[in-house]
Amino acid sequence: MMRNHAQAVRALSAALAWAVLLLWSLGALAQPRVEVRLEGIEGELADNVRAYLSLIQSPPDSEAHLRRLYRQAPAEIEQALAALGHYRPRIEPALNPDGEAWVAEFRIDPGPPVRVTRFALTLSGAGAEDRAFRELRGRLPVKEGDVLHHGRYAEAKRSLQNLALARGYFDAxxxxxxxxxxxxxxxxxxILDYDTGPRYRFxxxxxxxxxxxxxxxRRFVTIEPGDPYLVDRITALQTALVNSDYFAEVNISAPPEEAEGLEVPVRVELxxxxxxxxxxxxxxGTDTGPRASAGWESRRIRRNGERANAQLELSAIRYALTAGYEIPLAKPMSDRLLFQASLRDESTDTAESTSLLLSARRVESLESGWLRDLSLNFLEEYSTVAGEEVDARLxxxxxxxxxxxxxxxxRPRRGRRLGLEVKGSDPALGSDARFLQGRVDAKFIExxxxxxxxxxxxxxxATLVEDVESLPASLRFFAGGDQSVRGYGYNELGPENSAGDVIGGRFLLVGSVEYEHRITGNWSAAxxxxxxxxxxDWDGELKQGVGAGLRWQSPVGPIRVDLAVAVSEPGTPLRLHFNMGPDL
Incomplete structure (x- = not known):
């Protein structure tokens, strides 16, 4: 008996499911298809009409529904056109069957546009004397003589409200x-009358x-109690704290509802x-061969923000071990002291060197946008260039x-990088050589x-020195390689001795121009x-190289593969260049 009852329930459930499916299928078959055609308007007018038409935005589910939406369509078209300044349109609607579908056709004459003959903006409150509001007035999208556009009218109102909030007029x-x-x-x-009310302060x-x-x-903070409220000041504080690399999260709030009088407290959660x-x-890299690096940093040696780091770099031609200690100054994001020690060993086809460099540096970001690096350096380097040994302390x-x-x-489409460095020494400082050297590096992308x-x-x-061979290899100029003149080996270009060995020069002059075109996705050809x-001397021969290559914008930065030929050395085989790193 129980089994028969269960079978009956299952049978009834199946029958109901089939019935629902049948009704849904019949409803789907009965749902009318409609095509809407607009004649006489195009562009923004046509787009806005389509956005207003329920025939398009809410497709009908029956013929009765279709006819109801069709009857209300002229009113919707009038609303859409009025929003763009056309208040006297003429609309000729028609609804006709077309096989198994319907065609709703609307012939529209939008009529003459309404133009703004008067735009009156009156400011009152403390903001009436605020220069930012006076400057905004000229940028508002509503102008006398323009076609009335309700979207731009709403945008003008939003612009006033957004500026008020950004500048602390919370009662506007x-x-x-x-x-x-x-x-x-x-x-x-x-006509707009806008009362900004009082301006709140921090x-x-x-x-x-x-x-x-x-x-x-508090060294990061440039806000003083009583300063006029400005959201950009909060954004600048947030950016400085985030970019400091001390914090995983930075949340800053300045809720007007917690104001004491007109002063808004600022809370910083870290x-x-x-x-x-x-x-x-x-x-x-072609210049270095395979390379590996490992680094360590302590973000908090002490609670005053001092930190330390160490970096080990290994490649086929060099190893380098660098340690550093950083002391933030009064403005930690733009001014700091760095003490560094670097032990380096490099061996190339041109030179071999082992060096120890100790540096004390002050690195400061200037308001002009430049980064200035002042340093005092002690270099002890033993190098061998073309069989000649140099043991220098500078x-x-x-x-x-x-x-x-x-x-x-x-991936910059437009950008530039500029660099200028000047350094020099004298035996009066305890150095083994007297020299003055300057260098300018520039790169532009357009x-x-x-x-x-x-x-x-x-x-x-350029280097002013009595004898360039008195300088260690790291202070001489060489050319050639991935970041220099492609088609030639790393540092294989420069003045030669009587045996034809490159010994490095007093001067450096390198230029390059490259055209890169995107092929597909993250791939480009160059x-x-x-x-x-x-x-x-400046009359020396300049070597030339030409070539082509591929670029891949990888998740970790650009990767470049080039094939180059040394034009100035006929018969030289093609040279492959492979390197990675940012464009600037």
């Missing part, structure tokens, strides 16, 4: 906002818990990053300036067409021309 409101349309005259008056800045001491955190950071890397000051501007640092870029770079260097050399 429209006391009057009207659009008066004279249909017969095809004219309109736009209150105290309070920090949450952090492993760093508050006196150090989540510290892990104290220690480790990094590892693998790579390959104490020399140096100053450098660099600047990078780009629309996108990962778009060309929809998918192309032109990349140009130049390197210019063609280039390089010219240059290291010289003992």
């Amino acid at each position: 409101r429209f006391t009057r906002s009207e659009v008066r349309v004279e249909r017969g005259a095809d004219s309109a008056e736009v 209150g105290a800045v309070r920090f949450g818990d952090s492993a760093l001491e508050e006196s150090f955190l 989540v510290d990053r892990r104290r220690h950071k480790y990094s590892f890397g693998l790579g390959y 104490l020399y000051p140096a100053v450098g300036w660099t600047r990078v501007d780009a629309d996108d640092r990962m 778009p060309l067409g929809a998918g192309g870029r032109v990349l140009a770079r130049g390197n210019l260097g 063609a280039f021309y390089d010219v240059g050399n290291a010289l003992d």
